[in-house]
Amino acid sequence: MDISNYINYLVKPLLAAKKITTTSKGIALSVPTIALLATFHIEKQVLLFLGVLLLFDFVTGILVSFKEAKDNAKKDGRFATKETTKHRWFTRLMFRIKFYYNVIESEKLRLSLLKMTMYMFAIIGAKTIQSMFKIKPFAFSFSEAEWTITIVVISICCIFEVHSIVMENVKKLGYDLIDKLFSVFRSYKEIKKEFKEE
Numbered sequence: 001m002d003i004s005n006y007i008n009y010l011v012k013p014l015l016a017a018k019k020i021t022t023t024s025k026g027i028a029l030s031v032p033t034i035a036l037l038a039t040f041h042i043e044k045q046v047l048l049f050l051g052v053l054l055l056f057d058f059v060t061g062i063l064v065s066f067k068e069a070k071d072n073a074k075k076d077g078r079f080a081t082k083e084t085t086k087h088r089w090f091t092r093l094m095f096r097i098k099f100y101y102n103v104i105e106s107e108k109l110r111l112s113l114l115k116m117t118m119y120m121f122a123i124i125g126a127k128t129i130q131s132m133f134k135i136k137p138f139a140f141s142f143s144e145a146e147w148t149i150t151i152v153v154i155s156i157c158c159i160f161e162v163h164s165i166v167m168e169n170v171k172k173l174g175y176d177l178i179d180k181l182f183s184v185f186r187s188y189k190e191i192k193k194e195f196k197e198e
Contacts, residue, residue, distance in 0.1 A: 005107070005111070006111075006114065009111050009114055009115070010114075010118070013118070013160055016160055016163055016164070017160075019163070019167070020159060020160075020163055024182075025167065025178045025182070026163065026167075028178060028181065028182070029159075029162060029163060029166055029167065029178060030159050030162075030163075033155075033158060033159050033162045034142070034155065034159070035142070036049075037049070037151075037155045037158060038140070038142055038143035038145060039143075039145075040145065040151075041145045041146075043148065043150050043151055043154065046151050046154045046155060046158070047123070047154055049158060050119070050154055050157055050158050050161065053158055053161035053162060053165065054116060054119075054161060056161075056165055057161050057164050057165050057169065058112055060165055060169035060170060060173065061108070061112065061169055062104065063169070063173060064168075064169050064172045064173060065103050065104065065105070065108065066100055066103055067172070067173060067174075068172070069099070069100075069103040070099075073099065119157045122153050122156075122157065123150060123153055123154055123157070125153075126149045126150045126152070126153035126154075127150045129149060130148055130149045130150055135148070135149055166178060
């Protein structure tokens with residue numbers, strides 16, 4: 001295991017922050033996330049939402065690993081299908097279970113734990129600073145809820161997770177949701193323009 005993999009993974013949130021704040025797709029993904037988080041009123045709700053996102057990111061990450069391994073195995077002719085083997089369905093099923101079991105790498109699991117640990121330290125650090133300096137809750141114009149530094153940090157973690165799920169994992173699974181959303185918006189603008197011209 002190379003330490004540079006961990007260092008690269010620690011820098012990843014900075015690169016994601018740049019994508020989220022400077023690209024139209026990142027902003028289009030962040031605004032609805034912030035709007036959803038603005039409806040939550042207490043830290044526990046936002047923290048629970050982050051937990052759900054982490055679980056969903058973990059599951060989609062495993063699905064991406066399965067898909068990539070399956071595609072590579074099919075190219076090499078190592079994936080048991082009806083066409084590639086004469087075994088019965090139960091034997092093929094056992095081959096697939098063994099194949100998928102071997103796909104889950106401990107290195108990727110360690111990186112997931114590293115990300116969760118980074119989030120945990122950021123949230124604990126924000127909560128500590130908030131209580132040490134007795135920072136009072138504040139409000140934003142887009143939300144009726146009172147925000148604390150801890151809620152802001154958890155919200156940033158949620159935005160990173162939504163970005164990881166939609167822009168990385170779901171895209172690798174073959175569903176580019178943001179591009180589809182942008183194409184619908186472009187076609188809406190074209191239809192609106194045609195009606196204005198008539």
